Amino acid sequence: MRLTVHGQEAYAYTGGKPFNPALPCVVFIHGAVNDHSVWTLLARWFAHHGRSVLAVDLPGHKRSAGPALKTVEAMADWLLALLDAAGVQRAALAGHSMGSLVVLEAAAKAPDRVTHLAMLGTCVPMPVPQALLDLSLTDVSAAIDRVVSFSFSTLAAKPSYPGPGVWLRGAARSLMHQVMAAQGNAQLFHTDFSACNAYSTGLAAAERVRGPSALVLGQFDQMTLPRAAAEIGQRLRATTHTVPAGHFLMQESPDPVLHALRDLLR
Secondary structure, three states: OEEEEOOEEEEEEOOOOOOOOOOOEEEEEOOOOOOHHHHHHHHHHHHOOOOEEEEEOOOOOOOOOOOOOOOHHHHHHHHHHHHHHHOOOOEEEEEEOHHHHHHHHHHHHOHHHEEEEEEEOOOOOOOOOHHHHHHHHHOHHHHHHHHHHOOOOOOOOOOOOOOOOOOHHHHHHHHHHHHHHHOOOOOHHHHHHHHHHHOOOHHHHHOOOOOOEEEEEEOOOOOOOHHHHHHHHHHHOOEEEEEOOOOOHHHHOHHHHHHHHHHHHO
């Protein structure tokens, strides 16, 4: 599905169903140097079980026109404008990693429009080592390799997703390179991770969120340590689900993640 947001084309995957704004809506926001495809299984499940779905590409990522936005606050404004463009008055928001900060900020900016909030692979604040930011400017392939190496808890995919013989680490690395190449932005990694690092008002934003919230955390996450999410969970009065996975928990533990989101939206 293609929309016009702030005068530029934006893409949203609708889970294999025509988008119907009259249905309860779930919006999925990807993490740094990713795109809508990380949500494919979850988007399809909800789209085929009575909800409308928008799994978006953020500006400057894959199919949504750039430039990439440099702050979490700007991404949240864009997300709310996307809801307007899609004719959606109220929606549940789910975000992974950088996307979790975006949905938190959007829920704080427009609490009456957000029915539920799900933050996956999250912590607030979300500091990024300066060494990684510096490396991304001199050798982005090495920076991608470093992130991927810390984002999975095992070397092999679970049998449930996406199937035998699939190399999750290789797929994650390939996706990040594809997202960067799609619009020729060699600094996209640095832009995204700098936005995470700079976002400093998340705990205050949580005080303005009204709807039910859930945290879905990877037990073995080395990128956003589960213990670092304790304060945001308290501020949101969120239900916390811990799943057997690393940072890319939608790929490693798709069924437990689905169950956590179903519990929130039930």
